[in-house]
Amino acid sequence: MSSHTNGANGHTNGHANGHQKIENTSTTTLADIPKSHTFTAKLPADPQFPTPLDSHRAPRQKLGPRMVRSALFTYVRPEPTEEPELLAVSKAALRDIGLAESEAESEELRQVVAGNKIYWDEGKPEEGVYPWAQCYGGFQFGSWAGQLGDGRAMSLFETTNPDTGVRYEIQLKGAGKTPYSRFADGKAVLRSSIREFVVSEYLNAIGIPTTRALSLTLCPKSEVVRERLEPGAIVCRFAQSWVRFGTFDLLRSRGDRDLTRKLATYVAEEVYGGWENLPAALPSVEDKKDAHLHPARNVPKDAIQGKEGAEENRFTRLYREITRRTALLVGKLQAYGFMNGVLNTDNTSILGLSLDYGPFAFMDNFDPAYTPNHDDHMLRYSYRSQPSVFWWNLVRLGEALGELIGAGDKVDDEIFATKGVEEEFAPVLIKRAETIIDQVSDEYKAVFLSEYRRLMTARLGLKTQKESDFEKLFSELLDTMEALELDFNHFFRRLSSVKMSDVETKEGREQTAERFFHHGGVTGLNETNESGREKIGAWLDQWRQRITEDWGTSSGDADSQRRESMRMVNPNFVPRGWLLDDIIDRVQNKKERDILKGVMEMTSHPFEDGWGWNEDVEEKYCGDVPRFRRAIQCSCSS
Ligand code: AMP
Numbered sequence: 001m002s003s004h005t006n007g008a009n010g011h012t013n014g015h016a017n018g019h020q021k022i023e024n025t026s027t028t029t030l031a032d033i034p035k036s037h038t039f040t041a042k043l044p045a046d047p048q049f050p051t052p053l054d055s056h057r058a059p060r061q062k063l064g065p066r067m068v069r070s071a072l073f074t075y076v077r078p079e080p081t082e083e084p085e086l087l088a089v090s091k092a093a094l095r096d097i098g099l100a101e102s103e104a105e106s107e108e109l110r111q112v113v114a115g116n117k118i119y120w121d122e123g124k125p126e127e128g129v130y131p132w133a134q135c136y137g138g139f140q141f142g143s144w145a146g147q148l149g150d151g152r153a154m155s156l157f158e159t160t161n162p163d164t165g166v167r168y169e170i171q172l173k174g175a176g177k178t179p180y181s182r183f184a185d186g187k188a189v190l191r192s193s194i195r196e197f198v199v200s201e202y203l204n205a206i207g208i209p210t211t212r213a214l215s216l217t218l219c220p221k222s223e224v225v226r227e228r229l230e231p232g233a234i235v236c237r238f239a240q241s242w243v244r245f246g247t248f249d250l251l252r253s254r255g256d257r258d259l260t261r262k263l264a265t266y267v268a269e270e271v272y273g274g275w276e277n278l279p280a281a282l283p284s285v286e287d288k289k290d291a292h293l294h295p296a297r298n299v300p301k302d303a304i305q306g307k308e309g310a311e312e313n314r315f316t317r318l319y320r321e322i323t324r325r326t327a328l329l330v331g332k333l334q335a336y337g338f339m340n341g342v343l344n345t346d347n348t349s350i351l352g353l354s355l356d357y358g359p360f361a362f363m364d365n366f367d368p369a370y371t372p373n374h375d376d377h378m379l380r381y382s383y384r385s386q387p388s389v390f391w392w393n394l395v396r397l398g399e400a401l402g403e404l405i406g407a408g409d410k411v412d413d414e415i416f417a418t419k420g421v422e423e424e425f426a427p428v429l430i431k432r433a434e435t436i437i438d439q440v441s442d443e444y445k446a447v448f449l450s451e452y453r454r455l456m457t458a459r460l461g462l463k464t465q466k467e468s469d470f471e472k473l474f475s476e477l478l479d480t481m482e483a484l485e486l487d488f489n490h491f492f493r494r495l496s497s498v499k500m501s502d503v504e505t506k507e508g509r510e511q512t513a514e515r516f517f518h519h520g521g522v523t524g525l526n527e528t529n530e531s532g533r534e535k536i537g538a539w540l541d542q543w544r545q546r547i548t549e550d551w552g553t554s555s556g557d558a559d560s561q562r563r564e565s566m567r568m569v570n571p572n573f574v575p576r577g578w579l580l581d582d583i584i585d586r587v588q589n590k591k592e593r594d595i596l597k598g599v600m601e602m603t604s605h606p607f608e609d610g611w612g613w614n615e616d617v618e619e620k621y622c623g624d625v626p627r628f629r630r631a632i633q634c635s636c637s638s
C-alpha cells in the first residue's frame, strides 16, 4: 500500500463553481520538485531495454516501431527541439503541480517542456528519472486494433504536490518517435496542440475530471507533414494516471494473466490510493439477512474492511470503482454537451478522466446526433451514443478483468494465481463474471443518471429534484432546443440572467423567449419566431413554477441569489470549434501570440462576465456562433 493519497482522496479537480481562485503560494522550482517513477518501478519494462542506460545507449533508430511484449513501457528519450518558443503556460497547472508561478518564465521549464532536458544523467544512471512511453492496445471504432501505445507521448517523471498529496505523471506530447509510433512520426501539429492545451484546462475549470496541460511550445524549426506542411508543437500534459482501458485490453489479447493482475494491483494501490479506498462489496442475499449491517451503507462490516466475499473480491470492487468514476464523467460530459469524438478504449481513462483530445467539441445547437468527428460515419461517438459507448468500453474492461473478478474468493489460491483456471471451476467463474458485469451495468446507469440529473438540476437553478423534472423540464427543454436549433450552452447561461419577474406573464415569457434565439431568429425546420416564442414561453412557465417551488415566491434577494448560483454552473465562455479555429488562425498565421494569455484567462475562469482583457474579443467569443460555423467537424489527423 502506498503512503500518499493519490486517487480517491487526493482529488483536486475543480468544482463547477468557477471561483476556484486558490492562490499559488509555492516557491518551488521545476528543478526542485520531488520526482518519482512508481510506474516504471512497479511494472515491467520492455525486455529489449531493461534499464534506462540500455535505452540511452541505443541509437535512436533502434527505439523505433516494433511489437513489445511482456511489458508496460519502454524507456525512451525526447527528440531535442531547436529554438523552442514557449507560447503559453497554465497558471492553474503550475499551482496544482506545486510549482511557483515564476516558473512560467524560467529557462529550465522552457527547456524541459520542449524535450531538451531530462532529469537523468548517464554518469549517475541509478539516480534521477528516465522518460518512458506506455504500451497499450485498444478497440478503435469497435474493432480490435492490436498494440498501440504512446506513439508520440513520453512521461518525464511523476511529482507529488506536497500541499494536496496528489501525484501527477508529467508527459510531453509530440516530442518524437517511440517503439509505439507505428507508421507515424511522433509529432503533433500546432493546431491540435492549441486545442488540447485549451480544452484540458477548460474542462478542469468547469469541474470535469480531465488530464491537464501545463504548457504549449511551438517548435519553429520543425515542419510536420499532414495534409499539408504544418508547424510542430509540444504540449506538456499531466494526469494522476495515463493508464487506459486499452492497457488492459492488450494484456487480455495476449493472454498475459500475470501482467493483468500486476496492472490491476498497481491501479488499485497507486492510482486509487489503496484497496481500502474502493467501494465495499454489495451485500449478497445472505448478508442482507444479517442483522449486523454497517449503518452507513447497509453493508456488512467485514466487507467494508475488505474481507474477500465469495461474490465480490477486491478486483470486482476495483472494476466497480472504475465504473463509478467513468459514470460520473459521462454524467458531466452529457450535462455540459462535450464530446470526445474518438472514444476508443485506448482513449478511455482508468481513472474516469476525459482523455486524449483530437476531434472533440462542445455542442453548439442542440443536436443529439451530432458527432464532432468527421470520419465517424456511423455516429458511434455522437452525443447521444456517448453513454452507451463508454459502457461498451467498460464491458471490454470487464472481460479483460473477467478471470480476476469471476474467481471470487479463490482469486489468491496458489493454483489459480500461478497456473490458471481449473476445468471444473471455469463455468462457475464465467457465470460469476457475467453476473457481476451485468449488475455493474445497473450501477453504471444509476451513477451516470444521478450525476447528469444533479448537474442539470443545478444548471436550471433548482435546489431540489422531483421525479417529474426529467420529463417535464429536461426532456421538454432538449426537445425544444432541438426543434428550434437553439444553442445548448448559451441557453443555460442566458437563462441564468432571467428574472422571475420577467416570466410572470405569458407576454413576458414570450418576450423573454427571444433572448434564446440566434441573431437571425429561429432556424429550425418548419419553425418560426412565433412558434419559437410559444414553445420557449411554455417551457419557461414550467420552469418558473419549479423555481418558485424551490426558492419561494420571489423576494428580489432570493431571486438574485438563484441567478448567481446559476451563473456559477453555467459558463459564459465555452471553447467551441469555431473559436478554437479563430485562435489557431491568429496564433499560427497572424502571429498574434499574445492572445493566448487572454484566452487562458477566459479558459481558467469561464464563469466570469468579463475578463478585463479585450472587450471586443471577449464579446465575440462568448456571443452567437456564426451560422455557418456551427457544429464544425474535425478529422483525426493531428
Ligand atoms: P489517437 O487516436 O490520437 O488517440 O491515437 C491513437 C494511437 O496512434 C496512439 O497510440 C497514438 O500514440 C498514436 N499516434 C497518433 N498520432 C501519432 C503520431 N503523429 N506519431 C506517432 N503516433 C501517433
Ligand code: MG
Pocket (backbone or CB within 6 Å): 346, 347, 356
Ligand atoms: Mg489516444
